[in-house]
Amino acid sequence: MDAFRAPENESLLSSSSGPARWDPFRRPLDSIQPWHFRLLAAVMLVVTFLSLAENLAVILVTFKFKQLRQPVNYVIVNLSVADFLVSLIGGTISFLTNLKGYFYMGYWACVLEGFAVTFFGIVALWSLALLAFERYIVICHPLGNMRLRGKHAALGIAFVWTFSFIWTIPPTMGWSSYTTSSIGTTCEPNWYSDAYTDHTYIIAFFITCFIVPLSVILVSYGKLMWKLRKVSDTQRRLGTTRKPERQVTRMVVVMIIAFLICWMPYAAFSILVTAYPSIELDPRLAAIPAFFSKTATVYNPIIYVFMNKQ
Numbered sequence: 001m002d003a004f005r006a007p008e009n010e011s012l013l014s015s016s017s018g019p020a021r022w023d024p025f026r027r028p029l030d031s032i033q034p035w036h037f038r039l040l041a042a043v044m045l046v047v048t049f050l051s052l053a054e055n056l057a058v059i060l061v062t063f064k065f066k067q068l069r070q071p072v073n074y075v076i077v078n079l080s081v082a083d084f085l086v087s088l089i090g091g092t093i094s095f096l097t098n099l100k101g102y103f104y105m106g107y108w109a110c111v112l113e114g115f116a117v118t119f120f121g122i123v124a125l126w127s128l129a130l131l132a133f134e135r136y137i138v139i140c141h142p143l144g145n146m147r148l149r150g151k152h153a154a155l156g157i158a159f160v161w162t163f164s165f166i167w168t169i170p171p172t173m174g175w176s177s178y179t180t181s182s183i184g185t186t187c188e189p190n191w192y193s194d195a196y197t198d199h200t201y202i203i204a205f206f207i208t209c210f211i212v213p214l215s216v217i218l219v220s221y222g223k224l225m226w227k228l229r230k231v232s233d234t235q236r237r238l239g240t241t242r243k244p245e246r247q248v249t250r251m252v253v254v255m256i257i258a259f260l261i262c263w264m265p266y267a268a269f270s271i272l273v274t275a276y277p278s279i280e281l282d283p284r285l286a287a288i289p290a291f292f293s294k295t296a297t298v299y300n301p302i303i304y305v306f307m308n309k310q
Contacts, residue, residue: 024184028101041098048091054301083297114178114187262296
């Protein structure tokens with residue numbers, strides 16, 4: 001069982017949970033009222049249903065209509081696939097465990113949820129980084145040969161899935177672990193451990209799976225905005241012929257902003273508890289960033305539909 005260690009997050013629990021050791025796989029947390037769990041279950045039911053329906057619609061519609069089969073849309077479909085799988089696995093498990101009030105499914109279901117949510121979440125973030133880089137190439141080098149074509153999109157998508165898998169599988173093999181959150185109904189990387197080996201993984205994970213893709217996004221759009229500001233009046237007039245490209249650019253920007261709004265609180269919380277493992281937080285407060293991040297899977301299909309006139 002070295003690949004999965006028992007939860008080490010009791011230090012995050014408020015003193016009201018009592019001195020007895022709490023096992024999130026056997027019973028609910030005493031300090032939380034049952035209706036709180038039922039409320040979370042209701043939220044997860046709505047989020048999961050909307051996400052599954054919306055992302056499946058994006059996938060089916062894109063493949064049904066030939067005019068939508070463009071390289072940039074392949075990446076967006078890849079994002080929808082990741083969001084769909086997050087909801088199918090993570091959303092469903094979270095709904096069921098919140099109905100019970102504890103992670104009654106056991107250790108390995110916890111490992112599955114922790115891995116799935118982390119893996120598909122990183123696939124989504126790297127997909128947005130790929131979209132940002134594609135927008136930079138299209139807008140800043142419109143006359144060059146550098147352009148996202150079908151084979152480039154396929155290679156980019158293959159990289160995204162392979163790279164994300166490489167950095168999210170180690171906790172299932174002994175380098176850190178996936179464990180229950182402080183509320184006991186969801187699972188995630190073990191931010192709470194103060195062990196050196198766990199810290200090395202968390203640091204490497206944050207650099208490769210958050211800082212690097214976020215840097216790609218910021219640099220790509222930073223250069224894009226700088227380029228647009230330097231465009232002459234003549235170039236602006238010529239740019240009116242590229243209105244569809246600007247519409248796609250705005251759509252991708254909104255997707256990225258929505259994703260970051262959903263995930264930044266959870267990233268900040270994770271950094272906080274990694275840096276200060278002994279910090280005491282109310283489990284309900286600590287659960288908010290994790291549950292809020294799961295709503296990101298609902299926004300992208302809506303943005304895609306309303307900002308893509310095709």
